[in-house]
Amino acid sequence: MNAEIIAVGSELLTPARLDTNSLFLTAQLNDLGIEVVQKTVIGDDRVRLTAIVRTSLDRCQIVILTGGLGPTEDDVTREAVAAALGRELVFHPEIVDAIERRFRRMGRKMAEINKRQAYVIAGAEPLANDNGTAPGQWIEDAGRVVMLLPGPPPELNPMFIRDCLPRLQRLVPPLAIRTLVFRVAGMPESDLDQLISPVYKQYENPVTTILAAPGDIQIHLRARSAAAEEAERLVAELGGRIEPLLGERIYSRNGDPLEVVVGAGLRERSATLSVAESCTGGLLAGRITEVPGSSDYFAGGFLVYSDRMKTDLLGVEPGLLAEHGAASEPVAEAMARGAAHRMGSTFALSVTGVAGPGGGSDSTPVGTVCIGLAHPRGCDTRRFRFLGDRGRVRALAVHTALDILRRKLLQP
Amino acid sequence: MNAEIIAVGSELLTPARLDTNSLFLTAQLNDLGIEVVQKTVIGDDRVRLTAIVRTSLDRCQIVILTGGLGPTEDDVTREAVAAALGRELVFHPEIVDAIERRFRRMGRKMAEINKRQAYVIAGAEPLANDNGTAPGQWIEDAGRVVMLLPGPPPELNPMFIRDCLPRLQRLVPPLAIRTLVFRVAGMPESDLDQLISPVYKQYENPVTTILAAPGDIQIHLRARSAAAEEAERLVAELGGRIEPLLGERIYSRNGDPLEVVVGAGLRERSATLSVAESCTGGLLAGRITEVPGSSDYFAGGFLVYSDRMKTDLLGVEPGLLAEHGAASEPVAEAMARGAAHRMGSTFALSVTGVAGPGGGSDSTPVGTVCIGLAHPRGCDTRRFRFLGDRGRVRALAVHTALDILRRKLLQP
Numbered sequence: 001m002n003a004e005i006i007a008v009g010s011e012l013l014t015p016a017r018l019d020t021n022s023l024f025l026t027a028q029l030n031d032l033g034i035e036v037v038q039k040t041v042i043g044d045d046r047v048r049l050t051a052i053v054r055t056s057l058d059r060c061q062i063v064i065l066t067g068g069l070g071p072t073e074d075d076v077t078r079e080a081v082a083a084a085l086g087r088e089l090v091f092h093p094e095i096v097d098a099i100e101r102r103f104r105r106m107g108r109k110m111a112e113i114n115k116r117q118a119y120v121i122a123g124a125e126p127l128a129n130d131n132g133t134a135p136g137q138w139i140e141d142a143g144r145v146v147m148l149l150p151g152p153p154p155e156l157n158p159m160f161i162r163d164c165l166p167r168l169q170r171l172v173p174p175l176a177i178r179t180l181v182f183r184v185a186g187m188p189e190s191d192l193d194q195l196i197s198p199v200y201k202q203y204e205n206p207v208t209t210i211l212a213a214p215g216d217i218q219i220h221l222r223a224r225s226a227a228a229e230e231a232e233r234l235v236a237e238l239g240g241r242i243e244p245l246l247g248e249r250i251y252s253r254n255g256d257p258l259e260v261v262v263g264a265g266l267r268e269r270s271a272t273l274s275v276a277e278s279c280t281g282g283l284l285a286g287r288i289t290e291v292p293g294s295s296d297y298f299a300g301g302f303l304v305y306s307d308r309m310k311t312d313l314l315g316v317e318p319g320l321l322a323e324h325g326a327a328s329e330p331v332a333e334a335m336a337r338g339a340a341h342r343m344g345s346t347f348a349l350s351v352t353g354v355a356g357p358g359g360g361s362d363s364t365p366v367g368t369v370c371i372g373l374a375h376p377r378g379c380d381t382r383r384f385r386f387l388g389d390r391g392r393v394r395a396l397a398v399h400t401a402l403d404i405l406r407r408k409l410l411q412p
Numbered sequence: 413m414n415a416e417i418i419a420v421g422s423e424l425l426t427p428a429r430l431d432t433n434s435l436f437l438t439a440q441l442n443d444l445g446i447e448v449v450q451k452t453v454i455g456d457d458r459v460r461l462t463a464i465v466r467t468s469l470d471r472c473q474i475v476i477l478t479g480g481l482g483p484t485e486d487d488v489t490r491e492a493v494a495a496a497l498g499r500e501l502v503f504h505p506e507i508v509d510a511i512e513r514r515f516r517r518m519g520r521k522m523a524e525i526n527k528r529q530a531y532v533i534a535g536a537e538p539l540a541n542d543n544g545t546a547p548g549q550w551i552e553d554a555g556r557v558v559m560l561l562p563g564p565p566p567e568l569n570p571m572f573i574r575d576c577l578p579r580l581q582r583l584v585p586p587l588a589i590r591t592l593v594f595r596v597a598g599m600p601e602s603d604l605d606q607l608i609s610p611v612y613k614q615y616e617n618p619v620t621t622i623l624a625a626p627g628d629i630q631i632h633l634r635a636r637s638a639a640a641e642e643a644e645r646l647v648a649e650l651g652g653r654i655e656p657l658l659g660e661r662i663y664s665r666n667g668d669p670l671e672v673v674v675g676a677g678l679r680e681r682s683a684t685l686s687v688a689e690s691c692t693g694g695l696l697a698g699r700i701t702e703v704p705g706s707s708d709y710f711a712g713g714f715l716v717y718s719d720r721m722k723t724d725l726l727g728v729e730p731g732l733l734a735e736h737g738a739a740s741e742p743v744a745e746a747m748a749r750g751a752a753h754r755m756g757s758t759f760a761l762s763v764t765g766v767a768g769p770g771g772g773s774d775s776t777p778v779g780t781v782c783i784g785l786a787h788p789r790g791c792d793t794r795r796f797r798f799l800g801d802r803g804r805v806r807a808l809a810v811h812t813a814l815d816i817l818r819r820k821l822l823q824p
Contacts, residue, residue: 015439027427039453281701282694289693301715309712
């Protein structure tokens with residue numbers, strides 16, 4: 001079964017506002033095995049909304065409208081859906097009574113315009129609103145379902161859970177859903193897709209979704225079946241074929257982000273970590289300490305933005321800086337060793353580079369980043385060239401540094 | 413002139429992702445006097461997308477598609493728009509060359525599937541992508557405009573500004589738009605709105621929009637008129653009434669973020685700054701160094717996550733930690749003074765607190781954050797209690813620390 005979500009309200013078409021109700025609704029619908037195939041945001045325009053509802057009803061079984069149920073003339077959802085379905089609006093005095101009671105409880109008097117909210121599409125079931133004045137509406141029409149829900153999340157969410165979910169459960173066949181999430185580091189999306197698409201394209205079930213952020217890719221497998229064991233078998237089968245193609249590049253099989261995986265690896269070894277950051281300026285440590293309880297393994301570190309501070313705080317020799325430049329592997333090594341030594345930590349990560357937009361040269365162009373990892377048996381360094389603006393270079397440097405440590409922690 | 417925005421990508425129909433490109437695009441279009449009348453999110457479904465593009469072209473002059481320009485078979489925007497317009501796709505070998513050069517610069521080889529990205533709709537102008545592989549496309553068709561733009565914001569935003577904005581400016585009648593942005597620190601949104609809404613509600617033009625993030629509010633005033641002087645007068649009139657209500661809480665009148673304002677203040681005084689971070693774990697420095705050229709005034713700092721490191725690296729006396737606890741004003745003062753002394757900087761900010769979810773106590777509950785500012789005439793400290801989860805507490809701590817320094821820099 002497929003659903004479309006239509007969010008109504010001119011304020012949702014301004015540069016400052018997003019429709020977020022659709023995220024809540026999508027999560028609820030997916031759990032029932034219902035896919036959301038389209039989301040639309042539209043202003044308070046009755047004619048346009050009527051046309052859209054009509055089109056949506058032509059191509060899918062479930063249409064959910066949010067917003068536009070208020071008392072003002074701008075609120076056109078009731079009229080537009082009635083027109084799209086070719087039904088009348090019927091006045092329900094008992095809804096006026098409920099709205100009046102609500103105002104009295106707040107010590108206020110109902111405004112006359114609130115009576116507009118008591119119109120219900122002929123044949124619809126009104127859904128009581130405990131947290132606002134606008135009732136919702138549930139309409140079944142020739143095998144299709146239309147829901148009218150209020151826009152504010154504190155009104156919509158409980159109404160959906162209490163009134164819509166049980167009605168939907170009666171309509172859709174019970175379905176077991178099993179998901180598997182791989183998170184992969186250090187691979188561009190196109191390379192990854194070329195590697196695994198020949199496999200996942202063979203399956204319509206599980207559905208495979210790939211989410212890519214700089215340096216970080218998530219692969220979501222989602223299997224559905226009437227029988228739980230079958231859904232489990234499907235997801236395990238496809239997962240078992242994808243996993244060997246990616247090998248060590250998979251850093252998480254449960255959705256955990258990289259900083260959590262690295263933290264768990266450190267904790268397991270009772271190891272500690274420190275950092276020495278230049279071009280990332282604190283972002284690496286900021287990411288490591290996003291994890292609650294990271295103080296168990298994160299010792300701290302040094303932000304050494306200038307050559308002098310690299311020397312004063314970490315003991316990087318001035319000769320080394322003069323010979324190789326700050327964004328070099330020898331300096332990255334000296335920074336990592338200096339941090340590990342001064343903090344007395346098991347591991348130390350260092351990052352030094354040119355995040356841009358200024359500061360590049362022919363030999364060290366913008367995007368050059370050197371990463372060092374001091375560990376109990378020595379120090380590894382690597383040089384990278386990341387493309388993109390300052391923010392992207394810094395994000396890739398942080399992610400890559402964490403992944404270098406993760407791979408080291410995999411070694412015996 | 414009206415526009416519709418269509419975001420393409422099945423990942424945007426999952427419970428975890430929202431299309432945010434439309435916010436950037438809406439702001440840009442509104443500045444040209446173009447209204448966005450509908451936004452649609454649709455999966456990687458060629459047939460459905462073709463139908464939607466066709467409908468959109470029937471009812472408005474500008475259709476912008478974002479995403480679905482990648483190299484995989486899932487990326488169907490090119491084919492769908494070509495079908496909707498009844499045009500062919502034409503292979504452009506020079507685009508393949510550009511993509512190959514990009515891969516070579518990264519020291520990698522182009523994958524064969526990237527050639528799919530070199531297909532351009534007949535009659536379209538390809539738009540070069542400096543930050544990714546997918547070129548954009550600009551198509552004029554019977555008085556209407558269709559734009560195909562890549563999904564990732566670092567690719568879309570500069571492409572729109574450089575290639576689409578000037579082309580649109582040629583098409584729309586000139587409308588003078590004048591905007592004024594106040595950024596305000598240290599005030600909850602509801603308090604701010606109560607203070608200024610009696611004023612801005614009196615004006616339909618300028619339009620006032622309020623954007624709130626933790627600790628940081630933006631007030632956008634936008635006046636439109638055929639005559640530039642009239643737009644200017646309108647925005648100056650409303651701005652002049654709002655400004656005295658907010659006073660020193662306004663930290664920026666041109667949209668600059670707090671870290672840029674603080675950086676400019678330091679630069680003006682030829683002053684330097686260092687940090688000593690505990691619970692923010694690098695995020696404060698990370699924010700300061702988001703500004704290109706921040707190495708001119710940012711000396712560096714210390715991440716002191718443990719009591720021992722506060723003592724070893726910053727000279728915080730163990731007795732002080734034992735008596736007051738790490739999340740205390742005396743420790744914040746010792747950290748700030750220690751950082752300023754060791755880095756030889758004019759100013760030093762320190763942050764120490766309990767970001768949670770664990771680690772709180774009756775006397776120092778989760779959300780307690782102490783901030784110190786060492787300056788040439790001494791050291792100020794303040795204690796805060798921020799509400800929210802770990803991420804929000806840390807974000808508020810960073811923002812508040814920057815604002816404390818900003819206010820100090822205002823003093824003679």
